[in-house]
Amino acid sequence: MIRINLDIMMAKRHISAGTLAERIELTPANLSILKNNKAKAIRFSTLNALCRELQCQPGDILEYVEDDGRQEE
Amino acid sequence: MNSSSMSKNMKGDLALTKFAIIAMSVISVGLMLAGPRLIHYVMLRQSPLFEGRTRYILLLLGGYVSGFLMLYCLYVLMGLVKRIGDGDVFVRANVNSLNRVSLIILTAAVILLFLGLTCITSMVAVSVMAAFMTLIVRVVRDAFLRAVEMQDELDYTI
Numbered sequence: 007m008i009r010i011n012l013d014i015m016m017a018k019r020h021i022s023a024g025t026l027a028e029r030i031e032l033t034p035a036n037l038s039i040l041k042n043n044k045a046k047a048i049r050f051s052t053l054n055a056l057c058r059e060l061q062c063q064p065g066d067i068l069e070y071v072e073d074d075g076r077q078e079e
Numbered sequence: 080m081n082s083s084s085m086s087k088n089m090k091g092d093l094a095l096t097k098f099a100i101i102a103m104s105v106i107s108v109g110l111m112l113a114g115p116r117l118i119h120y121v122m123l124r125q126s127p128l129f130e131g132r133t134r135y136i137l138l139l140l141g142g143y144v145s146g147f148l149m150l151y152c153l154y155v156l157m158g159l160v161k162r163i164g165d166g167d168v169f170v171r172a173n174v175n176s177l178n179r180v181s182l183i184i185l186t187a188a189v190i191l192l193f194l195g196l197t198c199i200t201s202m203v204a205v206s207v208m209a210a211f212m213t214l215i216v217r218v219v220r221d222a223f224l225r226a227v228e229m230q231d232e233l234d235y236t237i
Contacts, residue, residue, distance in 0.1 A: 036237050039235060046235040048237055049236065
């Protein structure tokens with residue numbers, strides 16, 4: 007599965023969820039979905055905005071981890 | 080065709096469908112009230128199996144059960160049309176409604192097939208049509224289900 011390490015990058019950059027949501031023009035609810043690994047897909051435009059504001063690469067936000075056998079909901 | 084004329088067309092279609100559902104409900108109630116009189120005419124025709132009182136009771140019972148199924152089906156359809164009118168098109172409730180409608184039609188098809196084989200042969204044709212209608216409704220239900228899944232996925236695309 008793909009894990010979103012957004013909270014780690016946000017902590018590294020000392021940026022709050024509200025501020026980031028405002029900067030990348032996303033609603034706080036949608037950012038929360040993303041941050042909590044509930045999203046089913048991410049747009050390139052969102053990824054682009056995240057990388058721009060967090061000054062990182064997509065690989066810093068997205069990480070592949072082995073499935074633990076449970077089916078994704 | 081622009082979106083406003085499409086929306087106007089859709090509203091017109093929904094209003095017409097609601098009118099048709101109400102009209103069908105009135106007709107169904109009327110047919111149920113006139114049940115014994117109608118069966119009197121049916122009894123004049125040839126029967127493939129049962130005769131006399133057994134045939135009369137089976138026809139009356141089958142007619143009433145089918146009538147109540149029809150009314151329930153129309154009630155479910157009215158709910159479906161109302162939700163679509165409110166803008167809730169690809170939602171689970173609509174999939175459930177279509178599933179219920181298909182099961183009601185299937186039940187009616189079985190009842191009509193029984194009546195067709197035992198009391199009045201022409202009912203077999205109606206039963207076959209109802210069975211075909213069941214398949215069509217199930218295809219529409221499956222399409223709605225796929226659309227609901229796609230909508231879910233879209234809602235979680237950030």
